[in-house]
Amino acid sequence: MAFFLCFLFILISSASACDRCIHQSKVAYFSKASALSSGACGYGSLALDFSGGHLAAAVPSLYKDGAGCGACFQIRCKNTKFCTNKGTKVMVTDLNKNNQTDFVLSSRAFKAMANKGMGIDLLKLRIVDVEYKRVPCEYKNQNLTVRVEESSKKPNYLAVQFLYQGGQTEILAVDVAQVGSPNWTFMTRKYGAVWETERAPTGPLQFRMVVTSGFDGKWIWAESVLPADWKVGSVYDSGVQIDDIAKEGCSPCDDGSWK
Numbered sequence: 001m002a003f004f005l006c007f008l009f010i011l012i013s014s015a016s017a018c019d020r021c022i023h024q025s026k027v028a029y030f031s032k033a034s035a036l037s038s039g040a041c042g043y044g045s046l047a048l049d050f051s052g053g054h055l056a057a058a059v060p061s062l063y064k065d066g067a068g069c070g071a072c073f074q075i076r077c078k079n080t081k082f083c084t085n086k087g088t089k090v091m092v093t094d095l096n097k098n099n100q101t102d103f104v105l106s107s108r109a110f111k112a113m114a115n116k117g118m119g120i121d122l123l124k125l126r127i128v129d130v131e132y133k134r135v136p137c138e139y140k141n142q143n144l145t146v147r148v149e150e151s152s153k154k155p156n157y158l159a160v161q162f163l164y165q166g167g168q169t170e171i172l173a174v175d176v177a178q179v180g181s182p183n184w185t186f187m188t189r190k191y192g193a194v195w196e197t198e199r200a201p202t203g204p205l206q207f208r209m210v211v212t213s214g215f216d217g218k219w220i221w222a223e224s225v226l227p228a229d230w231k232v233g234s235v236y237d238s239g240v241q242i243d244d245i246a247k248e249g250c251s252p253c254d255d256g257s258w259k
Contacts, residue, residue, distance in 0.1 A: 039094025
């Protein structure tokens with residue numbers, strides 16, 4: 001147990017990089033949102049439903065080996081001639097390997113930073129200076145859901161991804177067990193938002209997850225999620241929603257407001 005707690009502390013520390021502070025960078029854009037929805041997080045076309053197509057590829061320090069998938073950021077460009085002071089909210093769906101910008105946005109998200117009627121003019125700039133900060137994801141009347149990946153194969157191999165993850169957190173660990181059983185099987189992150197195990201329990205399944213919360217982490221239990229006859233490609237309601245806010249030791253920069 002002591003080893004696990006130490007390992008969990010390392011995970012939480014690595015996932016907390018003061019991204020709630022306001023940062024200065026540049027952003028570019030992809031002309032097609034499909035380039036981001038089919039990105040490294042593995043959401044596919046489902047990502048287009050999460051944030052109205054306001055998607056982003058993030059640099060490795062924000063992607064966090066997949067732990068940053070689904071994170072939400074408020075981004076505004078600093079060109080006051082073209083842009084509003086509010087900016088737009090985006091969700092991370094892909095890894096940005098270009099070290100010239102912290103994000104590459106969908107064109108819809110890029111245009112959403114613009115003043116009314118200036119969206120096309122902003123697109124012509126192709127790359128702009130911005131400031132950004134991490135913000136909570138909000139999914140009203142929508143629980144965390146579990147999608148069974150097409151690669152899953154009964155009876156042993158199960159791969160899932162978690163969708164509509166609210167709050168301002170990362171999922172750091174996932175276990176699965178038969179409903180009512182105390183025998184948990186740990187899952188490993190396959191890539192992005194996808195978790196897998198080659199020792200899937202039989203019967204209806206429950207999940208528990210470690211998420212960043214406060215200055216520490218906590219367990220979230222989803223007590224009855226997958227039916228015994230779960231189907232690949234299907235999405236199941238977890239019955240819970242994550243709305244925690246992960247705290248970071250980066251005060252006083254995190255005052256929650258633009259300067």
